[in-house]
Amino acid sequence: MTEPSTPLMRQYAAIKKEHPTALLFFRLGDFYELFFDDAVLASRELQITLTSRNKEKGIAVPMCGVPYHAAEGYISKLIRKGFKVAICDQVENPRLAKKLVRREVTRVVTPGTAADSSLGSEENNFLASIARLEDRVGFAALDLSTGEFRATEFRGPDALRRIEEELQQLRPKELLYGSSAPLFDGEPSNSAGLEPSTSVRADLRGRLAPHEPIRCAETPLDDWIFAADYAIPLLENQFGVLSLEGFGLAGKPAAASAGGAIVHYVRSTQRGTLDHVDRIGFYERQNCLVLDAVTVRNLELIEPLFAGSDEGVTLFRSIDATVTPMGKRLLRSWMLRPAIEVEEINSRLNAVEAQTKDTVAREELRRALDGILDLERLLSRVTLETANPRDVLALAGSLARLPNVRAALSRFNSQRLKQLHGNVDELSDLRERIDKTIVPEPPISLSDGGVIQTGVNRELDELRDLSRNSKQYLAQIEQRERQRTGITSLKVKFNSIFGYYLEISKANLHLAPPDYERKQTLVNAERFTTPELKEYEAKILDAQEKIVEIERRLFAELRSVIAGEARRMRQTALALAEVDVLASFARIGSLRNYCRPTFDDSADLEIIGGRHPVIEQQNMNDRFVPNDLYLNPTTHTVLVLTGPNMGGKSTY
Structure with missing residues (x-):
């Protein structure tokens, strides 16, 4: 430069x-x-x-x-x-x-802090962080667009491999790490330049399957940001607590430090508050079935194995009947981290069974859910102060559907659904505040004006009256000056450069009074002003500026009120996501005549008349032949026989 x-x-x-x-x-x-x-x-x-x-x-x-x-x-x-x-x-x-x-x-x-409306509704947009403290390696990930925040911690010689698997599964868009002692050795990051950084350290990349590269922006930060004595208090401050024990992070300094580094980075890059980031969840592998990236890919759980293939070949597409963006993301998350605790599995199945038994109530519930927009991401834009008037009005429209959701949920006799019913807050006070403040069809930009309802602010109403009456007043000036000068073609006009002016044609210049002040000369006309016109111009322009200023202030106050209810909205959004997924399972199960499986703590697996959920839907014109299967750890185990031309002989 x-x-x-x-x-x-x-x-x-x-x-x-x-x-x-x-x-x-x-x-x-x-x-x-x-x-x-x-x-x-x-x-x-x-x-x-x-x-x-x-x-x-x-x-x-x-x-x-x-x-x-x-x-x-x-x-x-x-x-x-x-x-x-x-x-x-x-x-x-x-x-x-x-x-x-x-x-x-x-x-x-940044790639990891984007929270705009262009994000895909089905996927999270994670910002990840890695912190190394002695023999511990902490990993945290935040989706700023939804408020989902999670962390874990590894120890021992396989910590790096586990970090690899977390990165492969979450697919973060951006990765934070200490600059002077990066976790991964190899080629230096190019994130100091303007070209985008889209790969992970060479040492890590070399350990991954060649068809599964991790591509994300890399952002090295000063090491002190990851230090426990800085990062952990920062995380406690974010949640307003004296200890992280309630989040499962007690005795997990590396995980907490990774989370604190994310909070530091987001606060330093974003304006507004982070009120929607109100919790962090510590997770461990023993709480779910671990699916590595190769397994997820080869089973075509989320994406087809081959580029360009029909997405209908994936398990996600074949069982997805969700109607909300939050539900789609939760279904994806449940598929990538399947529950393994029998109590949790049966709790979900009880809720699904209750809905399969009452088709009318279930479809009423789904109709109530359909049309609810992405509450998590709308809330995120509000707290980050990027929400426009239409975003806020869309939020109110979604909140208006919540009473119907609660009414439909109350019809089911399921403990899980009753709990979710209690977690859905109608937020009627917030919806009424929005409806009373924002006009029914607001412009996108506040600078366009006309966002705030009449009756909200007396000064705003008075200034609007002044602005609306300006045309009538200017018409009176025009008529009076025509009579005074005898120039019937005289006009009062306005443009953004010269403001208000009187325009007189060249042929009538000799009739211009001496008190007219010349403002601009054109080929065929002259433009003038008068003390009266200048005074009124200042009054009108000041009024218009004040209108925009007051509307900005009132809209900022409304956003602040909404952000103050972030915890209630987050709780409701999480409950709606789960309700949507469970209703989706019930609908798919009913339409395809699926049965409820029985789970216990034994290692036996028995399937009678099993049907492949994807292939059966792909071959709609052919009858799928069900298969039985029985496996146990002793007498009925799996033996893999392979050789030339032995692929695709049977499907279970």
Whole structure:
């Protein structure tokens, strides 16, 4: 970057120096501009025009830009490609700025902290962290877009292998680790540059199956961020507790440190609060069936084995009848970490059975769920202060369906469903507050005005009346001046550059009164102003600015109220996700005439008339031949015979 030649470019250079690894979106009026190397890279990746400024001075500065109202779409494209984006906004009114408008980076969007509406509804967007404390290795992952936060810890010689498996299963979009003593040896990270970092350490990558590469952005942080005496108190502060014992993290310093490092990173890159991140769950392998990445892939649980194949060949697609985004994510999570505790399995089956016995109530429940939007991600955008008026109104629309969900749940005689019924909070107070504050059809942007309902704020209502009456008042001025001057073609007009003015044609210039002040000369007309018009212009423009200012303040207050109820909303969203999955199981089971299995603690496996859930659906025109199977650890074990041309002979 050459030496900046103007105050604006010096301001840009100072801010860019603080964020060297991110593409800097620099707000200039109605656009976000990028300069120098950022502009060259962004124009290539976004396929937008690259231009330059200061050509006349012989030092062409590469630049490109995107409209601010469409910036989220462009930012999402860059994030998906593995880049980081620093968003620099104007933080004072340009009209009130005495010199250069003050600008600050309001948030940094990274692959692991993205929480916008472009994220796929079925998958999580995890930010992962690895912390090493003596012989312990901690692993934590946060989906900032939903608030899901989990951590675990490993010890011993196989700790690295277990970390590999966690990374393979969760597929985080970004990985945090200590910069001076990284966990993985090998090639250095390229995350210090602008090119996206999309691989994991070479030593780790070499241990993985060649068809299962881990691709995520790598972000090294200072080692002190992972230190237990810093990270653990930070995590306690996030949840407002004196101890992490209630989250299962007592005596797990590495896991807690990994979680604390994530909190540090998110707080340093995002504005707003993290109220929706209200818990962290410690998990251990003995609580679920461990499925490594190769098994998940070869069984085609989530994705087809071969690229381009029909997704219907996966188990996930064949048994997914969920109707909410939260339900789809939970179903995916349950499939990747199947329960192994008989009590938990039977609890779920009891809930499914109750719904299979009452088809009318079940379908009523599913209709109530259908149309509920992604509460977790809407809440996330509210707490991170990126939610727009339509997001908030969409949230209210989803909350309006909760009474019907609770009513439908109350019809089932299942302990699990009764518990979920109690966890679904109707949040009627919050919905009423939103409905009373936001107009039924708000604009996307607050700067467009017209977001807040009439009657919410007296000053706002008075300013709106003034603005609405301006046309009538200006028409009166126009009529009076026509009569005074005798110029019947005289008009009062407005544009954003010259404000309000009186326009007189060249042929009538000799009739212009001496008190008219010339404002602009055109080819066929002259534009004038008067003291009265200038005074009224200032009043109208001030009113319009104040309207937007008041609406911003009221909307920020509403977002704050919603964020304050984050715990209630998170609890409701989690309950709705589980209700959706259980109802989905019941519907699939009823339609396909599945039976309830019996589980116990023995090692025997007996299947009578077993039908493959995927293949049976693939061969709709052919009758699937059921198979029996019996296995035990002593007399009926598995023997694998293989050889040439022995693939695909039978399917169980």
